[in-house]
Amino acid sequence: MAFDNLSDRLQMSLRRVTGKGRLTEKDIEEMMREVRLSLLEADVNFKVVKEFTKEVKEQAMGEKILKGLNPGQQVVKIVHDELKKIMGETNAPLTLNMIGITKIMMVGLQGSGKTTTSGKLAYLLRKNNNLKPLLVALDIYRPAAIEQLKTIGAQLNVDVFEMGIFEKPQTIIKKALEFAVTNGNNLLIADTAGRLHIDEKMMQELVDIKEILKPEEVLLNLDAMTGQDAVNVASSFHQTLTVTGAILTKLDGDTRGGAALSLRQVTNIPIKYAGMGEKLDQLEVFHPDRMASRILGMGDVLTLVDKVTENIDEDDMMSLMEKMMSGKYNYNDYLKQLKMISRMGSLGGIMKLVPGMNKAMKGANIDEKQTVYIKALIQSMTKAERKNPQLISRSSSRRRRVAKGSGRSVSDVNKLIQSLEQQSQMMKRMGSMDPSQMNSANALKAMQNTKTKQKKGKGKNRSRFRY
Amino acid sequence: MGFFDNLFKSKEKRKNAQKYKLGMSKTRSGVFSNLKILLESSKVISDELFDDLEELFIMADIGVDTVIKFVGHLRDTVEVKEITSPFDLKEIIIEEMFKLYVKDEIVSSNLDIVKDRLNVILFVGVNGAGKTTTIGKIANEYINKGYKVLMVAGDTFRAGAINQLKIWSERVEADFYSKEAGSDPSSVMFDAIKYADNNNMDIILCDTAGRLQNKKNLMNELGKINKVIARECVGAPHETLLVVDATTGQNGLSQAKIFNEVTNISGVVLTKLDGTAKGGIVLAIKDELNIPIKYIGLGEKIDDLEHFDVEEYIYGMFSDIF
Missing domain, CATH: 3.40.50.300 (P-loop containing nucleotide triphosphate hydrolases)
Known part of the structure; x- marks a missing residue:
């Protein structure tokens, strides 16, 4: 099969459907076919697959596809939840004989x-x-x-x-x-x-x-x-x-x-x-x-997510995003961001296996070398300079000093200043975005200073960084 | 008349097919017997009938891709030949399945065993597939044909594995070679070949430890075993047989692919076909990798082994249509 990831496949089967507020029965039936194929490839018994997709279809029909939300992902969630339900909520313990053998x-x-x-x-x-x-x-x-x-x-x-x-x-x-x-x-x-x-x-x-x-x-x-x-x-x-x-x-x-x-x-x-x-x-x-x-073909996602997120503090990420969006973003934040990215980058291989992350990784080029010298530049700044980006922007002598201290050129410093400003502006723009659009793909892209699509409107859900 | 009648003109063939029939009898009372009922109860050839056929074939573990392709061929043939009755469909199914397997080539289930040379056969597969038992059965076949057979205990890892093979060698009265448990399997093969040369053996059957194909280090070990054998004996291994449990699902295809990367899989042995599983994955293996099935295992006894014959396999699967 061309795609290993079920949500990718569901999205492909739905590419004609984007923009619809509600999926028709036919759309859902198409998606159910993909679910069936995926489960059969996973060796689930045919009859079990039939019953299962019937159940999932009913649930999918009953749910409104939320505006702006990826319907493929939503169906995957229904499938995943139903699977989890059947597999059992918790682990069943062994029955031991307390008195005898x-x-x-x-x-x-x-x-x-x-x-x-x-x-x-x-x-x-x-x-x-x-x-x-x-x-x-x-x-x-x-x-x-x-x-x-x-x-x-x-x-x-x-x-x-x-x-x-x-x-x-x-x-x-x-x-x-x-x-x-x-x-x-x-x-x-x-x-x-x-x-x-x-x-x-x-x-x-x-x-x-x-x-x-x-x-x-x-x-x-x-x-x-x-x-x-x-x-x-x-x-x-x-x-x-x-x-x-x-x-x-x-x-x-x-x-x-x-x-x-x-x-x-x-x-x-x-x-x-x-x-x-x-x-x-x-x-x-x-x-x-x-x-x-x-x-579902998602690999042992939870183990992977555990591994990945133990290196990334979700709260840190959140406050970082907030800062960026408020326009008060400074070099300390940039440094934090780089640390986060480089941690995620070194887990690149594992990350690719997390659904959704694969796409995000494709868009975001995590350049290890760049990260190293940007860190060096920022570390050559004084505390005050890191806190207030204006100081560096306005003083050429400060810029020269930072360049010398880190062993880089003044034009490297200028590039960094530009980069920060661009990031800042982009995050401000993101601030006006629908937060429910803030999935991992967009978040990563934003942090890496690549273009993201602008979406309008508001939503209730906070971003989901795990997938 | 028809294709099927032509297949079974000779009595001899019918007798062999009976053994398949018995061994696989439980198979037929499982899903495939429904093929008869399905075809009998359908009044017309419809999309629904093809869907039901897909269902039957998938339940045989043939694999989604191969099934979709196969049923696609059926639909085309039905259209081209203008078949209208579901009953006539049965012959088309058998014909197409035969074609799928054979692909216009001559497929043999004989092993590449030649007199006047040392023939090396390597057995590989995942844990629990039935390698050791199969070696016992094949040794028996060749001993009965008058060959000098050496059984090599290449599984130096699993508890009791060496002794398990030793007991088989005593049962079939074949020679046996082993080193102590925990020895490097490549060194076992190396020394076994020397031993075989010195003792005028005709055939060496090499057992290996079961291994999952996603274990890189174990696959590397297998690659090394293969290299050592090739180095010590010209043209060896002459056959590398992948032993596959009939209950295996789609993973069987992955097994074939990955084992084929470190060794040259020349054939498949499909074991435990006396259960209710149909082992359809071997059709997918043949279809996608062109690796033929050499033997099928139909039980734990010494002569529960048959050379694979696609006609008999199909007959065993379908014979309650007739």
Whole structure:
């Protein structure tokens, strides 16, 4: 696909629509097609996509498209919010047994990552909850499966219970429970063999194991790159066993992970953890909101935004903008602005992944070299000069001094003076702009002294610097 | 008469196709069996019917782009041939799918195995795809054909991986080469080739650790393995097989693309086709990268392996139409 970013694509599909106050049903239907395509490419199940876009379409029809607001972005917001809602508001915790042994049963298809994840879970719960885990080897089929679990147990210094491959799993789990009691383990994680959800005999084995184990949690391990079939797998396992939670594995891959949405929508099973790598400490708490962004193709936007904004104080930015718009902008402010820009610039690679920022980055040329010498010039000014730009503008001797002190020429100083004045004037103009137009693209452009489109009118929303 | 009848003139072929049918039987009771119902219940060929067909194919994980292209071809063909009955559409679908896969070339699912030379086959893929099990099955095939097969434990990372392959080698009675866990996989390949030369092996099957294609350092490691093999054995690896799980969604295409950048993927093995997933992504892989499917895996047992045959694959998918 030409565009990775859904809002870009929605905008493209709507380019004939700009200027309309309200979108027609046909316009919205067009946008829904883009949403559908995007979600299908993300591996969300077809039926789930249909239901989802139906729901979103209803919401989009119901909302007035606010004047001046980018309708593509507004629809993306609706889609994003709806996704977040389905993914779950908060993270669902693991059910622990407060009095006795917490018993967890790990199930899933072949190759989904159960054994590795069992190890990770043992490590995590021992670390966070101070439990004493026992890993139980119930995969008597796959060559060296027991050895795999034993090796993991040894790596973690966690107890492993196994009875070789000639006892039935039903027998092994019974003995394991007895062992856990005498051995003082208060956490038991049963690693079962991978199996097809349509293999009746093997699914019955799971039913038997569950019957004996009576686990607090039955966790379905689902590979994050699973395609349309995720729905079948999840429903089958859930129907047969009543799955209490899911773990999405191999999420450190580059799959968008639509299977997660399908899983949630069809079975409502809470996703409790995300496997983020092959090492045994790479099990993370699942973030439903981040998953929503990822499915939309926005990357892990919140993590990125966190990274970016921890370097930029939003209040600083706001007060800077206010100052600029009031015409009282001075060299101190310019310096602050440059610092901000250079921080954003050095995060250029990450920034490109933040939706909307990509466009902004294209327009704003963050020239590192320029920034360096402008800083030098400003730092050669006295405090008074920085506070009051008029001093430098009106005195050639001051200008000469600043030039000498920073190792630059007088014409460089003159260029800086011009630049400040231009910025000042531009910001004044922006002051009369509709603040709801102040998205990141315009803000960045303004700060970089490139042309921005002038828009008229007023609005209520303050600028949104995050996107 | 028709295209389909022509395909299945020989009994032998029908017998093989039965195995596909059995292994994929659950497939058919999933979405594609609805193809029969869909075509039967539609009175006319309409836009709605094409939309429903798109839906079926997408649910097979074939991938949006390939599906849109494919259904586009269907629409054109229907128009050109003036087809009016949905029932006649079935033959067109099979024909077009065949054409999509074959693209007027001769596609073979045979491996480039030549007598009187050391043949090296490298197995790559993401974690959990089924590489090790597949190697066991392929080793079995060639042992039964009388070749001397060496299985190389190139996964030195995952717990129990070396032993897993060792057990398979014992099952099929093939030779086995490994170094200790944690060894550099390139050095394992290097030494394995020396060992194979010294012991008159015909075929080396090299297992590698599963890796996600977005892990740059792991892809570099794979590139290095490839280089070492190429350096130590002329023309090697003669086949690099990408093992893909049939349940994989669109990421399968990304896997094929990126693995193909560090190695020369000569074919795909589509595993776990005995589940309910259709593995349609392999059609997209063939369509976009022209990488053919060599084998399909239909279970965990030693002979749950079939050479890929597009006709049988389609038959397995569609056979309840007939």
